[in-house]
Amino acid sequence: MKRITILFFTLFCIATTSYAYAERNLLQKQADINRLKEILVLDQKWVTYPDYDNRAAWNAFLGTFKEEYIRRGEKLLDYKWQVVRATDYLAFERTGNRQMMENPFEANNRAIADLLMAELAEGKGRFTDQLINGVFNACEMTSWALAAHIIVQPSHRALPSYDYPVIDLTSGDLSGLLSWTYYFMHRSFDKIDPEISRRLRHELQTRMLDPYVNNDSFWWMGRNYKGHMLNNWNPWCNSNALMCFMLLENDRDKLAQGVYLTMESVDKFLNYIKADGACEEGPSYWGHAAGKTLDYLELLSAITGGKVNIFAESIIKNMGEYISRSYVGNGWVVNFADASARGEGNAYLIYRFGKAVDSDELKGFAALMRKSPTLPHNGRDIFRTLASIAIDKELQQTTPMHENRPFTWYPETEFCYLSTKDGLFLAAKGGYNDESHNHNDAGTCSVWMNQTPILIDAGVGTYTRQTFSSERYSIWTMQSNFHNLPMINGVAEKYGKKYKATEVKAGKNTFSANIATAYPEEAKVNKWIRSYTVTGKQARISDTFELTEATAPNVVNFMTWGELDYSKKGQVGIRIQNTQAIMQYDANLFELIVEPMELTDARLSNVWGKTIYRLSFKAKRQTIKGNYLFTIKKI
Secondary structure, X not given: OHHHHHHHHHHHHHOOOOOOOOOOOOOOOOOOHHHHHHHOOOOOOOOOOOOOOOHHHHHHHHHHHHHHHHHHHHOOOOOOOOOOOHHHHHHHHHOOOOHHHHHHHHHHHHHXXXXXXXXXXXXXXXXXXXXXXXXXXXXOOOOOOOHHHHOOOOOOOOOOOOOOOOOOHHHHHXXXXXXXXXXXXXXXXXXXXXXXXXXXXHHHHHHHHHHHHHXXXXXXXXXXXXXXXXXOXXXXXXXHHHHHHHHHOOOHHHHXXXXXXXXXXXXXXXXXXXXXXXXXXXXXXXXXXXXXHHHHHHHHHHHOOOOOOOOOOHHHHHHHHHHHHOEEEOOEEOOOOOOOOEOOOOHHHHHHHHHHHOOHHHHHHHHHHOOOOOOOOXXXXXXXXXXXXXXXXXXXXXOOOOOOOOEEEEOOOOEEEEEOOOOEEEEEEOOEEOOOOOOOOOOOEEEEEOOEEEXXXXXXXXXXXXXHOOOHHHOHHHOHHHOOOEEEXXXXXXXXXXXXXXXXXXXXXXXXXXXXXXXXXXXXXXXXXXXXXXXXXXXEEEEEEEEOOOOOOOEEEEEEOOEEEOOOOOEEEEEEOOEEEEEEOOOOOEEEEXXXXXXXXXXXXXXXOOEEEEEEEEEOOOOOEEEEEEEEXXX
């Protein structure tokens, strides 16, 4: 049974349904493989960072950050390299726990990154031995992939097979980190013992370069799954693969082959996503989806001497500006899907994106996100750390700027943001219930007042085996009855691409959709029009419905937090710190049930505290036609 459950991870990722797909092929239109061979920049001449021995250049490049990188490294001079045990991998199958394997592995990877940066900063060899320990520790591991991801191997088990290298997010990141380590440090390693560099180069070849070229079965590549679901995995893994080829391979034909394969794969992702640029995975994944697309495109431009460059394409700019449009304020974001409601974004990454697509909006937003003084530090992602240092001075000189536009509409993804000058912000979505990192939430909304959440999307808890398995929709955060949506005839929305919002419309202060089509047949609903309207300090939420049969009371649910006062019939007072709102409803139509939900998962409680609430408005009468109205206003 465990094996069957785990196998669903693969099915969840690749799906079996054909998705909207546009044959843009933006990258392949810029160069075929023969053209690529002509324009490739060989022998790492594309690298703009100083050689390890150029102390003056490193001092200038790091500036005031130099000493802090050294101090971080000094804390690791006595670091005890952790062993990831076989039972840590097996814990994923046995209990669903991912952290048993992931935590020690991540600690080691971050230690390697910090030691490398410390040695680049100081340049005296003081951190080299510990760096070698970290490199050899990594080389001795059977796999660099996570237990939760290794299950794509033929055994479909979580313990890694020695003869089937899996390329996943983390194995890709570590390959990229170790490729930079090889680039900067292999001469220093050779002075100690040439076997260090020889072993490292071998492992990178067999764990990344060879399987990338020879194994096209990884779902995220999109090579065998034309038109099927792709997500942040594609640009994330491909950016790492491209980086490794660029840093390690200097045979023109082999390099061209590797680079072109990444172009074909990333084109699949750019064909899959919507032209409006919205990230259906939510802002928490923007840095992995749009952000890794930026990393990939910057690398591709560098290795081709700027001759393969698509930053002028509107889809790329749209992808970037989604993150600034989805920022409500005071650290709160529009958090559909598996995103967290809190997230201020990586200032350096946002600025790099703004610079690449010439967006003043992104540059100003990046300046707002920058917390001064901030050490550019991206954990195991050395590429981003170095790229962040390179633009720090520009970012410091940029004026912070951000505004909530009164109307933002993503017509293909069907996200709509409405805001007023009185501090009201409402986000609504149409879409369908089989998106990447999907929640069954077609037609839901969230509402903020004074940059404070009032009606909320709880988000998602700590990932376990169940999160990406056949048990996903047994988790309450994934269910529509824990979003701001109705239960129709006692029935919730259902998972699947055919369950979607239809008749979706958006205007300058309104959004509406027929959400009846997001419910299964047993809901017995012909039409359910959910509408949102914002004016001044007030949002109106209305439902107009028609059922084939009324078999159970309808229940309209809303999620909230803070201090509640529902002592007076017909209204609920909601207070979060200094922000107060009143939600009004017809007490003749509804019985109000307030359900506290204790949050024991740290990923949720760190955002909302110990308790959130579900307000369930249960209809007192069962009718086949009707209208419901809820008004929420700032006081």
